[in-house]
Amino acid sequence: MSVLDGILAGVREDLEERKRATPLAELRSRVADAQPALDPLPAFRAPGVSIIAEVKRKSPSKGALADIPDPASLAAQYAAGGAAAISVLTERRRFGGSLADLDAVRARVDVPVLRKDFIVDPYQLWEARAHGADLALLMVVSLDDGQLADLMGLCKELGLTPLVEAHTGDEVRRAAAAGAELLGINARDLTTLDVDRKVFAELVTAIPEGTVRVAESGVTGRRTSRSTAAGEPTWSWSARHWSARVTRAPPCASSSRRPGFNGISAGGTHATAGPGRRTDSGSGSRSASAVGACGCREPFSRGEFGRGARPGQSPEPADGRLSPSPGCLVRGPVRERLPQGRRAHRANGKSHVSARRA
Numbered sequence: 001m002s003v004l005d006g007i008l009a010g011v012r013e014d015l016e017e018r019k020r021a022t023p024l025a026e027l028r029s030r031v032a033d034a035q036p037a038l039d040p041l042p043a044f045r046a047p048g049v050s051i052i053a054e055v056k057r058k059s060p061s062k063g064a065l066a067d068i069p070d071p072a073s074l075a076a077q078y079a080a081g082g083a084a085a086i087s088v089l090t091e092r093r094r095f096g097g098s099l100a101d102l103d104a105v106r107a108r109v110d111v112p113v114l115r116k117d118f119i120v121d122p123y124q125l126w127e128a129r130a131h132g133a134d135l136a137l138l139m140v141v142s143l144d145d146g147q148l149a150d151l152m153g154l155c156k157e158l159g160l161t162p163l164v165e166a167h168t169g170d171e172v173r174r175a176a177a178a179g180a181e182l183l184g185i186n187a188r189d190l191t192t193l194d195v196d197r198k199v200f201a202e203l204v205t206a207i208p209e210g211t212v213r214v215a216e217s218g219v220t221g222r223r224t225s226r227s228t229a230a231g232e233p234t235w236s237w238s239a240r241h242w243s244a245r246v247t248r249a250p251p252c253a254s255s256s257r258r259p260g261f262n263g264i265s266a267g268g269t270h271a272t273a274g275p276g277r278r279t280d281s282g283s284g285s286r287s288a289s290a291v292g293a294c295g296c297r298e299p300f301s302r303g304e305f306g307r308g309a310r311p312g313q314s315p316e317p318a319d320g321r322l323s324p325s326p327g328c329l330v331r332g333p334v335r336e337r338l339p340q341g342r343r344a345h346r347a348n349g350k351s352h353v354s355a356r357r358a
């Protein structure tokens with residue numbers, strides 16, 4: 001039995017239990033009363049790179065990542081840091097997640113929220129919507145074409161945006177044939193858990209024009225985000241859009257396990273849609289002091305870095321002075337550690353670093 005088979009077996013068992021506890025009719029009535037789902041695509045399609053930041057306690061590949069006693073607060077930090085969407089792992093056995101995490105995050109942030117789980121049954125999409133998700137992950141590897149079409153149809157009916165995940169050329173073709181508008185390439189082989197970041201570069205050209213592309217797994221910060229994107233030979237940043245789901249940050253120097261950034265870097269302007277929901281533009285000029293996503297008590301400025309960064313327009317000087325400090329790599333799509341005496345600011349839509357005024 002592969003790792004994925006094992007995960008799916010547990011997911012199906014848990015699902016049967018939840019179905020017994022909460023009949024579909026109840027979910028349907030909750031969905032009827034729910035706020036309409038947010039559309040994440042406008043923000044993902046904005047120029048530059050967008051970040052999907054992830055709430056993930058543990059994983060089969062890496063074991064324990066972070067306790068995350070307050071997922072809503074972590075999600076709020078991600079959002080303040082410029083994440084275009086928040087991914088919440090809801091799988092219980094291997095990832096330590098729950099629908100309660102989804103509820104908590106939904107209640108706190110106004111950016112779109114992704115239910116990250118192993119979705120094999122329409123019931124899970126009803127659950128996702130009933131608990132406030134705007135997106136749901138559909139993994140091609142665990143669905144046949146009929147199931148994929150049915151689940152995508154239900155997503156449409158519910159207003160959910162499916163993030164359709166592929167790992168091979170054949171899966172990319174199946175995802176595209178199913179009409180995926182948001183297509184993820186997972187660099188992790190789910191049968192072995194090995195991550196090969198070249199997979200994104202190899203497969204991204206098979207994704208049809210106009211599709212929003214998501215690089216998943218093994219993206220640990222701005223540097224890997226850029227190099228992942230740079231591996232794609234025909235990349236056009238102005239016309240195409242890339243998102244990179246990142247996992248946790250490496251442990252911070254001052255602590256062992258920390259919640260990290262699962263990211264996709266932020267494109268210029270964030271726009272969310274939906275009646276009664278806030279539209280958030282995060283101009284980059286507003287500053288918010290907060291605990292970084294890695295848990296370091298380092299203030300960061302909203303959107304100073306990572307927003308609108310694209311090849312050829314990098315806020316990072318060529319000499320790499322802004323490269324993250326080794327022990328504390330990722331603080332979200334936000335300012336990374338600056339050298340002493342330097343400050344970051346934005347002007348004319350670009351990030352700059354200059355000497356700090358005395």
Ligand SMILES: O=C(O)c1ccccc1NCC(=O)[C@H](O)[C@H](O)COP(=O)(O)O
Nearest residue numbers: 059060061062216217218219246247248
């Ligand atoms: O993260 C895992 O170990 C994993 C194992 C089996 C199925 C899925 C898994 N991860 C979930 C994902 O969707 C991501 O790609 C992930 O959260 C990012 O992972 P990484 O950057 O490698 O930590």
